Amino acid sequence: xxxxxxxxxxxxxxxxxxxxxxxxxxxxxxxxxxxxxxxxxxxxxxxxxxxxxxxxxxxxxxxxxxxxxxxxxxxxxxxxxxxxxxxxxxxxxxxxxxxxxxxxxxxxxxxxxxxxxxxxxxxxxxxxxxxxxxxxxxxxxxxxxxxxxxxxxxxxxxxxxxxxxxxxxxxxxxxxxxxxxxxxxxxxxxxxxxxxxxxxxxxxxxxxxxxxxxxxxxxxxxxxxxxx
Ligand SMILES: NC(=O)c1ccc[n+]([C@@H]2O[C@H](COP(=O)([O-])OP(=O)(O)OC[C@H]3O[C@@H](n4cnc5c(N)ncnc54)[C@H](OP(=O)(O)O)[C@@H]3O)[C@@H](O)[C@H]2O)c1
Numbered sequence: 001x002x003x004x005x006x007x008x009x010x011x012x013x014x015x016x017x018x019x020x021x022x023x024x025x026x027x028x029x030x031x032x033x034x035x036x037x038x039x040x041x042x043x044x045x046x047x048x049x050x051x052x053x054x055x056x057x058x059x060x061x062x063x064x065x066x067x068x069x070x071x072x073x074x075x076x077x078x079x080x081x082x083x084x085x086x087x088x089x090x091x092x093x094x095x096x097x098x099x100x101x102x103x104x105x106x107x108x109x110x111x112x113x114x115x116x117x118x119x120x121x122x123x124x125x126x127x128x129x130x131x132x133x134x135x136x137x138x139x140x141x142x143x144x145x146x147x148x149x150x151x152x153x154x155x156x157x158x159x160x161x162x163x164x165x166x167x168x169x170x171x172x173x174x175x176x177x178x179x180x181x182x183x184x185x186x187x188x189x190x191x192x193x194x195x196x197x198x199x200x201x202x203x204x205x206x207x208x209x210x211x212x213x214x215x216x217x218x219x220x221x222x223x224x225x226x227x228x
Contacts, residue, residue, distance in 0.1 A: 003027040003041075003060055004205060005105075007048065007098050008067025010036040012166030013117075016198035017065060021205070029057065031098065032068075048094030054101050061105040063205040065115040066095040070135070071168055073128040087135035091117075092142060099146070106154055113205045114150075116143050118160040118216060123224040136160075140216055147214035155213035157204045162220035164192035187222030 004021055008014035009030035018028050018038050030036050031044040031054060046054045048068050069091050072083055095116055106112040118136040121129040140158055147156035163182050165173050173179050173191065183190045200219050203209055218224045 001025050001027060002062035002205070003029070004063040004065065005029045005031060005057070005061050005102060006065045006067065007031045007094075008065075009038065009040065010034045012067070012168055013161075013164065013194045013197045013201070014065065014067035016194035017067075017201045020195075020198055020202050024202075029061075048098065049089050054098065057102065057105060059105065060108040061102055061112060062109045063113040063115070064099065064102055064106060065201055065205070066098055067117060068094055069117055069119075069168065070132060071172070072131050074131070075128055076130045079131050084131050084134060087131045088138065091132075091135040092138045095139065096142070109153075111152075111207075111210060112154045113209070114143075114146070114154060114156045115201050115204045116156070116158045118158050120160055120162040120218065120220045120224050122160060123216075123218060143216075144214045151213055155204075155209070157209070157213060158216045159197060159200050159204070160216050160218050160220065160224070161192055161197050162186060162223040164194060164197055166194050185223070186220070187226040187228050190221060192219070192221060 004026055006014050006018050009018035010032045015036060021028050027041045029042045030040045031046050033047050035043045044054055070087050072087055116139050118140050119132055121133045122137045122140055143156050143158045163169055163172060179191060197219055200217055
């Protein structure tokens, strides 16, 4: 049994991951604004945009997964500085704050794993994605540098999904026509489910990936690498 902290276990990918880890008998702690309806060992009620530090926790952490993110898709000319700042705050600065706060707990593990989230739109340029791509591109650079600095005791990897059916993506997936159109754009002809991504996050937390760090995993139905 291992002990993991999931920032964002109340919804979407983080929820699916927490559920899977609990079924594997791991201990799961959660951090978010709302409490997940899952039997987590401890919930930390915290907004990652808060200027105060999150509370300290006791004991070892074998892994930390940071899920908060945004999908703010607009033409570049319509995006305001505050949009860029907001996306950076939630995806990058929140992750930095949470990792710095709980690093002493991760350092108590013989080998800990950190998992962060990017997007397919960093590898592949897409219209209306400048703000989210800037924020998630920063996450990818941050993660590689952090992986170098924390090796060999702590591994750091990133998952870059394409469209996944979660509350975050509700505006893009709220009817069958939108879902079918999005599915057709993917080489594997469907959009992602939270479990597709949670399965990779669970793998990255496990000892099966103990020789893997500094990687960006493209779990995207083939979107970033195939052209049919
Ligand atoms: N879904 C997609 O299509 C897609 C595509 C590419 C990348 N991604 C990335 O994948 C990651 C997970 O996305 P998802 O679709 O699972 O999102 P989601 O369903 O919106 O879940 C996000 C989780 O993060 C928490 N969270 C959000 N803002 C927070 C804040 N200010 N403070 C504390 N916790 C906060 C939420 O909890 P509370 O609301 O309770 O605080 C929730 O548990 C994100 O980084 C996203 O950018 C998603």
